[in-house]
Amino acid sequence: MQLIFKEIITAFMVLFAVIDIVGNIPIIIDLRKKVGHIQSEKASIIAGAIMIVFLFLGKSILNLIGIDVNSFAIAGAFILFFIALEMILGITLYKEEDNNVMTASIFPLAFPLIAGPGSLTTLLSLRAEFRVENIIIAIILNVIVIFVVLKTSKKIERFLGQNGINIIRKVFGVVLLAIAVKLFAVNIKILFNI
Template sequence: MNTRELINSIIMLFVVLDPFTVVPFYIPTANLLPKEKRKKFLNTLILAAVFMLLAFTIIGDYIFKILGVTFNDFRVAAGLILLVYAISSLFDIEIGAPKNNIEDIEKEAIVPLATPLLAGPGSISTVLYIRYSYGYPIAIITIFINIVLAYLILYAGQYILKYLGEHGALLVDKFMSLILAGFAISIIRASIMSII
């Protein structure tokens, strides 16, 4: 296993998952629950996100074969999706934000918090790209390391929001969006060069 590839994959997925931007949605929803149910709520959120990412990592390859999608086709598509995701974040275009009127709070752990906010199109595209580029072991390790990091960040969400403040959280979000845009362009460039 190539350590550099693993580190690059972990960073790439972390940037796309961006659990810091999920914190402002997670905390108000979790606070509507009794304290004894908040841990279960977070566990449900994390398990749902893991399921989504692993499912696409494992069966996504077979689906693409059935549809006749090539590796370079997928890389271009993934790069474009990531670029759109980065631009939407930079320009504050909300994707899958939770509704203000919550009828069933516990279901919010799955939709929209686990998906599409945490394990959304960008994250799914990234794990599939990592799977194609580096193989199953690196993809699966990358998913679990990032999910652990996401769990810790969401668990400590109250303290993070208090420490960073509104402007600090916004700065982190924009910085990560710029990095994500760079990753997206590099993926598209490499794919086009391979096609040529």
């Protein structure tokens, strides 16, 4: 087991940007209005569990269907690229709405809002580059942040205001865009032996 601080921080920042829990505060508040109460602990733990399980089983699932990690990482780079564009330009390329929310803490909050296609793809992409134990610590740190944000979402929204949330989304969007480009470049070289 080798803990590398730089890998933990990078993995944490990438996941934080993809999950975009601060940018999702308006969605969280809207869910609270619809269902009355969100179980922050349950949503955080389930999202964390989904991400950790996918980190370990994702590669096996890919091998089962005949896809290598580098190809998946390139596909992940495209997803990150589009998520980044959404964040920077303030557009919605894809958003599935579910107004009949029975268990809001699990669906759509834990999955697919927190542990969605973007974060799961990112985990496999990170696994191609970083050590598993560092990614797990990054996931746990993100789950703690998610829990804190869910618990204090109303206060954060009041403190940051809509403009503050928009600025944070755009900054993380640019970071995510740069990460998507790097991820694409690294894995395309490996795939084509450049």
